[in-house]
Amino acid sequence: MRVLSRNLVHLARSHVSRAAAVTGGVRGQQTAAKEATAPLIANEPTAPKLLTSVPGPATKQHLKELNAIQESGAVSLFVDYERSLGNYMVDADGNTMLDVFTQISSLPLGYNHPDLLNILSDPSNVKVFINRPALGSFPSSTWPEDLRTSLLQVAPKGLQHLCTMACGSCSNENAYKAMYIRYRTKERGDKTDFTQEELDSCMINQAPGCPSYSLLSFQGAFHGRTMGCLATTHSKPIHKIDIPSLDWPIAPFPIYKYPLEEHVRENKEEDRRCLEQTEDLIHKYNSMGKPVAGIVVEPIQSEGGDNHASSEFFQELQQISKRTGAALLIDEVQTGGGPTGKMWCHEHFDLPEAPDVVTFSKKMLTGGYYIKEEFRPPQGYRIYNTWMGDPSKVVMLREVLRVIKRDNLLDNARETGDVLYKGIETLEQKFPQHIDRLRGRGRGTFIAFDGITPAKRDAIIGKLKLQGVHR
């Protein structure tokens, strides 16, 4: 759980998150609660236990040491990863906390999951961890099979091609390149050769070799912090200030009124307003010599404040993409891997066909993206780097996917999410002077609400912290 701009309170993100501990007092009212709180990992603690204030003296001492080496302004706790287990994180001071933040939503099975620890008892796997290859040129003999038994197993419907990368930013950066290349190849009438002028001009960063394409992104979006990604990120000034950027189109993302069922007309109007501006911006940038090669969107704006949009919004956005020729990229770096109760959040939207590109990282352990076949570059080495990901992360992912299936963790995320959502809904009705804009119904544990004021939000979070809930 974490606090963002405005008055937001994020809630649990992990498959194995335990709703009841968060909803506290209302637990007893939920019929599904008992089932949802059964531990999925043996010997997992049953409740938080604080020994010191948080941060405690050991964290403060380590912070002093680390700050002598690197800028540490974002460090909040030092963690004892040896002792952490399941949903419970143990910090350097021995405090046991319920972790509903799960390493910025990147730990799919919690801490020290026994099945994951076990993969390193296989000497073959040890060799995968030690011999990191240049995957784009010298993959292991087992690599095609490794992909088939991991990433391809959970590929979004209609996207049977993929590319691995090391992290979320690299996934988006390279997926953006795939969209530029596709857009330019279409402009060439699917010819795959280059003119001498293109070859020469690209070497000095000039058109026509480096065309002046743009990407459309949304207000409140987060897509990473490398230069291309950062030009499409608009969630907080601290990410962007002092860093040069690009004049690219930025459309409004729907901000709904809640509860949804009481604001159907206004929210429909909000969809219309945002979509209209989106299409207008694409036409505007196309005609000003900065053709929009792609639309980049999160299925839920996570870093930017858990902003949800309707299925109709995404369906219509896809139509805009088709009308304008700008590819549609859905960034599932934060939403992918199961926390919404489906492997991919965009599966909730009933799109008539697959988006063109879906990027992932975090809970998938490896970065990368799925694409339609026509988005594969027509030549090698165009999307390439030394490592192109890391097979050891794919070995881990394969095991994670096996456990998700075996233990029905997608069902668990749905059921746990429902318990959590209903619990907070009850609290919202009981304490309307504290809780507002509860959102995320039917989206697994991807649930958030606003405090009525920043001060009240901070008070809620402060009290949760005192009870050992780590955000």
Next chain:
Amino acid sequence: MRVLSRNLVHLARSHVSRAAAVTGGVRGQQTAAKEATAPLIANEPTAPKLLTSVPGPATKQHLKELNAIQESGAVSLFVDYERSLGNYMVDADGNTMLDVFTQISSLPLGYNHPDLLNILSDPSNVKVFINRPALGSFPSSTWPEDLRTSLLQVAPKGLQHLCTMACGSCSNENAYKAMYIRYRTKERGDKTDFTQEELDSCMINQAPGCPSYSLLSFQGAFHGRTMGCLATTHSKPIHKIDIPSLDWPIAPFPIYKYPLEEHVRENKEEDRRCLEQTEDLIHKYNSMGKPVAGIVVEPIQSEGGDNHASSEFFQELQQISKRTGAALLIDEVQTGGGPTGKMWCHEHFDLPEAPDVVTFSKKMLTGGYYIKEEFRPPQGYRIYNTWMGDPSKVVMLREVLRVIKRDNLLDNARETGDVLYKGIETLEQKFPQHIDRLRGRGRGTFIAFDGITPAKRDAIIGKLKLQGVHR
């Protein structure tokens, strides 16, 4: 070893590379040869052994499978990482090859080094591999000590601050940000607060929040392929074509005549020409509203063709940096970690003070950069992402550094490099109709030469391949 633009033949990069197998016939002439060819890993093969043509039928079959999943135009071999050992790579067809390319120069100790395999027999290390944290917020209690016993042990003189990242591109992207932030902070007179106009404008990618800074890079440079990095990369069109870029200054990098001792005057003039244009370009971009916040340079242009420049060139470049206020970043992603016979290639240049930033990745196993203290951002979260590297790579690096020290591998790289260099020098004298522009004397195994024509270069490489030398 690999072939690049022009007629280049790259040679061995690894600490443990075995010069004699490459220089072949001239081995017997080298007094140091016997010592340099003693195996550093028990049971390492003593020579290549080819069972099929390369690529063989198994590689071809795997390629067909992989190409059904992802674009595979850059894949040259499938590798049996279980059976590869030391300098010898075994491919999917059972061919044993002397690997002088070492996974694009990213395997510091060769394949399956026993000391590296051994670290995973420690259950504590297994937990580090399995529980990847969000390092920028929740590092392990052991993290400050982990950094002190690894990256800080080999920090370039004068650079005692650092930041870890996942890969080379992310290292450069974020180091670039550190330079922008420093440049802007200086412009603010070291004030650390922002105006409302800056806060608002940065959210829509506009100045003054997103200033129109540029970076100066060099013709032939390679710094990575994400958008910021790619704007400073100018080695091959295939990296850049169809990808939008930025109008930033690009200066000429010295291209020397060889042998150096016969062209002292011309090469000095070449330095002068390049430096003059560098400084002119900085003034030009400063005055056209695109202030140059940093100079980005490799100590040896590797991907761009193994272009070396003199110590005097780098010393004077640092003076230009100081006169113009553009920070100096030395990109040691490919050169760092020991292959030049020193841990950092720029140590060969006798700079009067440290460069402002040194980036690394590849043989360091973790990405990241070293910086002067004033290049630490004045606030947290400004240089940040979910993972900020991976502690498991730092655990591996610590072991690599221990082995480098224990086995005197920097000395080994120097001695092996000398043997290799002298062997090729003899060949160059004997076969001037084939070999030209031998370079890299005194730079460990970082050695290259040109074929007289592309056809002759390809013939040399083809013959080496038939003898089981993998490039």
